[in-house]
Amino acid sequence: MEQQVQASVIRRKIFALFSEETRDKGFPKYFNYFIMTLILVNVFTMILETVKSVYEPYKTYFHAFELFVIAVFTIEYIMRILTADLAFPCGNRLKSILKYMFSFYGLIDLLAILPFYMPFTKLDLRIVRTLRLLRFLRLFKITRYNNSMELIKSVMSEKRSELGVTCFVIIIVMIIASFLMFYAENKAQPEHFPNVLSCIWWSIVTLTTVGYGDVFPVTGIGRLVGGVIAFLGIGLVALPTGIISAGFLEKLNQNHKDKNTDKHTGQNDSNSCQHTSDHQKYCPYCGHKLDT
Numbered sequence: 001m002e003q004q005v006q007a008s009v010i011r012r013k014i015f016a017l018f019s020e021e022t023r024d025k026g027f028p029k030y031f032n033y034f035i036m037t038l039i040l041v042n043v044f045t046m047i048l049e050t051v052k053s054v055y056e057p058y059k060t061y062f063h064a065f066e067l068f069v070i071a072v073f074t075i076e077y078i079m080r081i082l083t084a085d086l087a088f089p090c091g092n093r094l095k096s097i098l099k100y101m102f103s104f105y106g107l108i109d110l111l112a113i114l115p116f117y118m119p120f121t122k123l124d125l126r127i128v129r130t131l132r133l134l135r136f137l138r139l140f141k142i143t144r145y146n147n148s149m150e151l152i153k154s155v156m157s158e159k160r161s162e163l164g165v166t167c168f169v170i171i172i173v174m175i176i177a178s179f180l181m182f183y184a185e186n187k188a189q190p191e192h193f194p195n196v197l198s199c200i201w202w203s204i205v206t207l208t209t210v211g212y213g214d215v216f217p218v219t220g221i222g223r224l225v226g227g228v229i230a231f232l233g234i235g236l237v238a239l240p241t242g243i244i245s246a247g248f249l250e251k252l253n254q255n256h257k258d259k260n261t262d263k264h265t266g267q268n269d270s271n272s273c274q275h276t277s278d279h280q281k282y283c284p285y286c287g288h289k290l291d292t
Contacts, residue, residue, distance in 0.1 A: 015083035042069050070116045077109050155247035166239045174203040177229045184222040207233035
């Protein structure tokens with residue numbers, strides 16, 4: 001019995017490291033900052049690994065740090081599983097564990113360590129560890145003091161129909177441009193325009209007005225098509241930005257009006273209460289002042 005009580009106390013202390021109520025206090029606060037710093041340093045080392053002049057001389061140190069990161073993340077993942085019933089109370093411990101494991105953050109935690117334990121896979125999922133930083137946005141109390149994320153979500157939800165239509169039109173124009181450029185440039189540049197799929201890269205670069213210059217038309221018809229697509233891209237690509245900007249302005253104006261309405265309503269209620277209290281000082285029948 002005593003062992004069960006001790007185990008329960010230990011699990012609650014472990015859960016305190018991840019709980020929102022205690023994550024800003026004492027040791028849990030420093031623990032969360034340690035994990036966040038470890039993620040940032042790990043992402044930075046992953047970037048350095050792509051620089052051969054830096055990675056080759058210090059390969060052993062990079063590998064040792066990777067082992068340390070994996071050990072910390074694995075221990076953290078196990079601790080979250082052990083305290084899943086406290087984070088996801090369902091009345092059944094197994095259901096709580098499965099609920100955590102298949103949650104958004106649970107999957108990210110698993111993918112962050114999975115590549116190490118599955119060396120036969122060619123996929124490098126370590127970059128997923130960057131997404132773990134999303135968990136620690138709460139350290140900055142963004143969700144508590146700033147409703148910007150809720151505003152973005154609301155705007156995107158209300159404008160999803162307009163954005164969907166705009167994106168659909170852009171895709172249609174991109175496909176048509178790819179076909180036209182294929183027929184115009186295939187014979188002149190078979191190495192750059194071998195098929196329609198290859199032309200899609202040119203369409204994306206041209207519609208977005210980026211223009212890398214790696215693939216460009218050389219025939220008269222191709223240049224004409226390219227010019228038309230470039231002009232269309234200026235307007236089409238700007239449409240989603242305009243829709244989202246208009247949605248933000250509408251929301252901000254609506255929030256401003258709501259605040260003003262609440263302010264005036266509060267003032268009216270205050271005046272009404274004052275008026276009522278003044279009337280209560282006099283008799284409603286004879287009008288004489290009452291003794292208070």
